[in-house]
Amino acid sequence: MTITQTKIASPATDERVAKRNPLQKLLGRPEVGALVGAIVLFVFFALVSPTFTQPNALATILYGSSTIGIMAVGVSLLMIGGEFDLSTGVAVISSALTASMFSWYFSTNVWVGVLLALLVSLGIGFINGWILMKTKLPSFIVTLATFLMLTGLNLGLTRLIGGSVSSPSISNMDGFDTARGVFASAVNIAGIEVKITVFIWIALVAVATWVLMRTRVGNWIFAVGGDENAARAVGVPVKATKIGLFMGVGFCGWVLGMHNLFAFDTVQSGEGVGNEFLYIIAAVIGGCLLTGGYGSAIGGAIGAFIFGMANKGIVYAQWNPDWFKFFLGLMLLLATIVNLIVKRRAELK
Amino acid sequence: MNAHKIDQQTLLKNERDPLTHTPVHLLSLEGVGKHYGNIIALSDVTMAVDNGRVTCVLGDNGAGKSTLIKIIAGLHQHDAGVLNIMGEERKFSSPRDALDAGIATVYQDLAVVPLMPIWRNFFLGSELTSGFGPFKSMDVEKMKDITKKELADMGIDLRDVEQPIGQLSGGERQCVAIARAVYFGAKVLILDEPTAALGVKQSGVVLRYILQARDRGLGVIFITHNPHHAFPVGDRFLLLKRGKSIGYYDKKDITLDELTAQMAGGAELAELAHELEQLGGHSDVVKEVQAEVADVTHGAETPKESGPRHA
16 A cells, blocks of 8 residues: 555656647547538638628528527437437427417417427427337437327328418417517627527527536436446436437427427428438537537537538529538538547547 | 444454344345346355455356346345345345445446546546536536545546546556545445456556555455455455355465365366367466366365355
């Protein structure tokens, strides 16, 4: 014992730790690959199309990014926690339909429908997570099943209740204007209309980042994604954490669903299919590891921003939007490769 | 904490017969058994753990060592016999339950989450927080400081608590896990084959930490299949074979040779030597095995006066 203890007279700095310069430290962050990609893309479109850097165009790009980004927050956290959710795209529509159909059918204040939709969204997340933890099936299968079921329910129930493929208009109902103010208004900043979703998005990213980096729950999220068994063995509530993550995705889906509903006043019951991949792509481009245990909420946000830039940039550059999907696929591939290289480099140093 | 001293006093007096007075032990098993379906994984195992003592559980692969620790650590529930903690009968329903009772387990493979920084791993599941209600946040700086200090106290000279724990060597990771258990006030520390995947030097380091934990007053359960690692640090030895206890010894009643003989079985070693000879094995190797057989049988033939005490 005495031998080991005399050995520890450790100086404040250790000679074995070569000083990492700030640049290398930055390169060790999960979102750095996405950040580099975003800057390259921004410069590229700025050169190709002069309108791209106009304040109004930027506001539009940010709005487009926010509709992906709000979901990407929940999906990123879920992915860090080691799972993913294929039902998110249609769950957004389910939430919007619930709010609109309920308040229309029972002629209530729309806020009643909005709160019910919140319960339904959280419930969908809970059921996804609960089935996953009970059956121990891969999340791919479980959420694929919920995806299909929700798609069917959206179409079937909407036709059954409203007799049409879209929900009836609720624009003249009580509470519609206040709800639109909360979920779908615009804020005027120096003459530029910025959609409120942009601010909701930023707020969600900030909260998610704080949770991940500074709270116990954040520690648990990294742990259940990194090594579920090790986490369980040291007393982390694995089930509660994972179910909570699915419910977090549900919450984000509710926010976006409410925006979709109040930005217009009807919802198409067949929409949303395929959007789940956009959210997953945003999270992956942003540096979240598909296998879990690594990533950041800011990364997901940058991923969504890249998506928004590519989506609108093609229009501003006056290219045929047919190319967008190809472009998106290429971005995904490049981003993941860059992430991989950067991560390996950073770990070696 | 009063109880501790008394326990240890009584224990020292009663060391000749540690199995009769149940309440004196920190942890004790009596006739514990477990089956998975129709497979009997463990039957009728009796052992005890005390403050400042190392109880070694020895056995070959499939002897039931893992089942035994899983029962004590709360991952599985026993379906026969009694598990006593401080004289109180318990059955743990989860690892959290066992942790709350002061039993910490350091697993060979799932001790840590490799991608997470050392300090996050150190406090995983027991994070320090400050603030109220929904605004409770982790006290990151304090946690980093404590991690650094605790590891230094255990004699673990650390480079950087921010680095992912996956970058540490196997031995260092074991040591972090041990330091973690000690810091969080574990009374019983279970070590699941901590030296199995390590080289000679690293094993030595881990064995030294086992003694450090013992000197801090913890009851240690050291699971291993290597009698050479168990003998120098152990106070008691429980030998398992095919799910059954084949012996429970106090250190003064047994020698390393006897322990090895009990574990491997002298007859089996002799058979191995014979087989190797027939296969035309390298003569030096055969000679070595034969020498060991001679050693073992010699050791086993001359038991001490008191004789090994069977549980």
